[in-house]
Amino acid sequence: MSVWEYANPKKFIATTTPLIPWIFGLALLCLGVGLFWGFFLTPDDARQGSTVRIIYLHVPSAMMAINVWIMMLLASLVWLVRRHHVSALAAKAAAPVGIVFTLIALWTGAVWGQPMWGTWWAWDPRLTSFLILFLFYLGYVALWEAIPDPDQAADLTSILCLVGSVFAVLSRYAVHFWSQGLHQGATLSLDRKENIADVFWFPLLVCIAGFVLFFVALVFMRTGTEIRLRRIAAIERRAQRQEA
DSSP states (O other): OOGGGGGSHHHHHHHHTTHHHHHHHHHHHHHHHHHHHHHHSSOOBTTTBGGGGGHHHHHHHHHHHHHHHHHHHHHHHHHHHHOOHHHHHHHHHHHHHHHHHHHHHHHHHHHHHHHHHSSSOOOOHHHHHHHHHHHHHHHHHHHHHHOSSHHHHHHHHHHHHHHHHHHHHHHHHHHHHOTTOSSOOOSSOSSGGGSOOHHHHHHHHHHHHHHHHHHHHHHHHHHHHHHHHHHHHHHHHHHHHHHO
């Protein structure tokens, strides 16, 4: 069985629709457990006090904001190379979810940063690149809405996604490129020594799993909706040609 079989809209919908309730259920379970564990069962941090608990919303949402764009990039490349409509519609479906994740990350970052830095916002390299990424998200959604021809819209938004990927990378690695930035280093790393203490680390992983599962369920559901809307539009165009 090839993964390209799921580029067939009927196959995609038939496969993902039964999975959506289960994925949503697992996402809610992980989010409920992770947030309760993190907010009520972990101690205050020695330096940051109780404000450290915002990590359970900020870090997963920031990670997802970047990784959603990367997912959109991969789907856009599939569209540009293989012209599979499902991939273009999956990227379109993911963009509004990415906007919400980015907003959550920006808001929680401001709430977290104010007591730490003494300001709600600073033109830190990582924060600035993250804000630009948010603007690219808005531009991506607006471009889809502005172009009536779906294939042309898919082409142009895919190109925009390629350009915006630069800021997705900068949002992830700016703390390594510019050492003078205010933003702290990575909370999670392949180097176990750089990770936060285990008492915060384990509930954070559960929260991240919840965010990932929630995103997957939403993208499956929204992509199925986009496929159905595309079918309806095709039927309407066919009916209009027959009437003419």
